[in-house]
Amino acid sequence: MASTGSGQPARPPGQADPQDAYGEFRYPILVLAVTTTTAGFLDSFAFLRYGSFVANQSGNVLFIGVGAAGRQPAWPAALASLVAFGIGAGLVARLRATGTVRTSAARGIAAVVVATAAWSAVNVLLEYGRSGPQSRAALAALGGLAMGSLATLFVRTAGVATTITYQSGTVAKTGERIVGWIAGPGNSRSQARKGSLLGLLTLAAYAVGGALGTLAQQWPLWVPVWATLVLAAVALALRRR
Template sequence: MGDPAPAQASAISDPQDVYGEFRRPLLVLALTTGIAGFVDAFAFLRYGAFVANQSGNAVLLGIGLAGRHAAWPESAASLIAFAAGTGVVSQVRAARSPWSPSLRGLACAVLTLALWAVLNVLLHHGRQGGPPRIALAAAGGFAMGALATLFVRTAGITTHITYQSGTVAKIGERVGRWLAGPDNGRKRARQGTFLGLLALLCYATGGGIGTLAQQQPLWVPAWGTLALSALSFLLRCRRSKR
């Protein structure tokens, strides 16, 4: 992976870098992408829409409008709610506060995921279809939009929690630089390739676990909430200077 020490030092002042805001940053990257894959698989199989993979929702929306996907309103609701969650929580993170942006972002992600968990129980995991399932897709999309703001870099390298299409594209670019790029950039490209593969592996693993968890559909978002809450123990203990 190479020595990330210089990147770690610069990340300490960057609230959008997992190295700057969390202890055990690779564990945080693995856990957050795993949670996203976990709830994404559950939502797709239960609601017919993704809550994290908004590229997939855009395609499902088009298929639905062409008359071949009945759950297109769920996809539209999740897509819109994801954007709203990202926008709202980004403003919460940017606001003046004695607390660090990552603490505020994590609190928002946990609270919105907990709200989704409560609604999933009250609305019987959308088994009746219609408006309840649309509302649940929106609640999940909003929570994942909040989670997407938590960090966007790892040791100064762009990484994504929910947007894995970008991860695949970046892996391709970095493998090319690793194999054929200038010598002074190969170590960085190798590190970025490792981080991308880690994110993909954890997202896919989470998706597999989320699929198996269909046997207990009421509690899947609650398990995600508990797992995400564990990140509070990995936050760096300091307050924002803003």
């Protein structure tokens, strides 16, 4: 069986890949940029308000270790986010696997919107964690659940592995692809170029989201609400079957 550039087996002609943005969304590059910007937006907000990340779980693993050494008082929020992220990713992956392939992406985006809306409501009720570390840990958990759900929305774009909510792997893969684009054999340079550009777009979008999330700290009650509206709008880009 043939293989895509991501190392995944090619699907039969006419059959959409339920984990590829090109198969499930119109304007897939825009969807990749918007969802990744939203993840960066929420991650910077959560870090500055709760003391932990909701998307960047590598950072949370480090915070847990630093906390164990007595130098990171917000480590319970990091742990709560880490556990909830895994739960969200697992539950939504399972949800997408049930039913028909044709409705997989719709179920996924619906779960993301519901999880982010729940986080938004509790963020308002708990006044973005002002009352203490317990409320911040609860909010970090809800944010982690939402971002874990978002992580499973799609994992490839045009056959290239892409990530929405965490970017350490993107940095490594983009470096590999840039070297392949410059120095690889001729028949692989086109795929390497495509992967490089998608990786650079993803990293830029996440950074822009981080900047926007920082600027939005003036309105901490509403940051998750705005993100919920943006993610709900992504549903409009779903391909109609």
